[in-house]
Amino acid sequence: MSSSSSLVVSLPDVEWIEAVGPVEGTELVVAGLLDVPERAAEIEVCVPPYMRRYDRALLRAMPALHLVQLLTAGYDGVLEVLPEGVSLANAVGVHDTSTAELAVALTLASLRGIPQFVRDGLEGRWAAPMIYDALADLRVVVLGYGAIGRAVTRRLLPFEVRVEAVASRPRAGDDLVDRVHGIDDLPALLAGTDVLVVSVPLSEATHHLVDDGLLAALPDGALVVNVARGGVADTDAILAHAKRLRFALDVTDPEPLPPDHPLWREPNVLISPHTGGPTTAFRPRAVRFLREQLTAYVQTGTVPHIVAGPGRG
Structure with missing residues (x-):
């Protein structure tokens, strides 16, 4: 004092x-x-x-x-x-509530094809009938189970998903998940992951945590939602996997993303301009x-x- x-x-x-x-x-x-x-x-x-x-x-x-x-x-x-x-x-x-809302919004928008609907609407085009991905019954891994990760999980569970929580160290579960996996368990979880929500703080330990190896371990069509920091993910790795995987990014590296950056041109990449907290x-x-x-x-x-x-x- x-x-x-x-x-x-x-x-x-x-x-x-x-x-x-x-x-x-x-x-x-x-x-x-x-x-x-x-x-x-x-x-x-x-x-x-x-x-x-x-x-x-x-x-x-x-x-x-x-x-x-x-x-x-x-x-x-x-x-x-x-x-x-x-x-x-x-x-x-x-920021828990606002960031969790956005994580769920980006997840639903990507799975249900909202970005393509917007593009079609600008051209007055009614898309041909198709089967869209539901969030229900998917396996979601929340990578970073702090306050924001818990808030995301709390909002995801009513959508009838299976949530696996991952933190830096394993620990007992809580009222939302049966257990919290340690980061060493992540490789074994990735092969069966439909949606990966990233909500870890940026540090030396988490810089480029989402790298080529992690993305390669995800199945085709999986969705990666990053509401953490841009530096947590390797942008070059995202671009390398953007044809095989889907991405919803509230944060990017670099940030702001330059107008000519190739991420803008990837149809499987949905970008929001770091809007998780300011609501x-x-x-x-x-x-x-x-x-x-x-x-x-x-x-x-x-x-x-x-x-x-x-x-x-």
């Missing part, structure tokens, strides 16, 4: 301060992080902007900083500039989350959901 009577917390702008505050025991100040904040020497907790570019190196210009509280679930890009001794917390629970559900959830996190910090000197730095569980 700071030596002053109130904890100095920076939020991205006045609108955030009005929405979140007041929080007992804190003084909320503005720090958009485009330049050195006016109160940089006093800021102990910094909440960087959401969906807006900022200078991450400015985190090092805050000598009293103890905690960076992100408004995103992902934290890649911030770890590299996190000052020594500073904790980093992500926004667990804030009308974000703001109220983020406001409640920040109040809870700041209250916890005032009372205990730490917060849940620390992903790096002191206090990481």
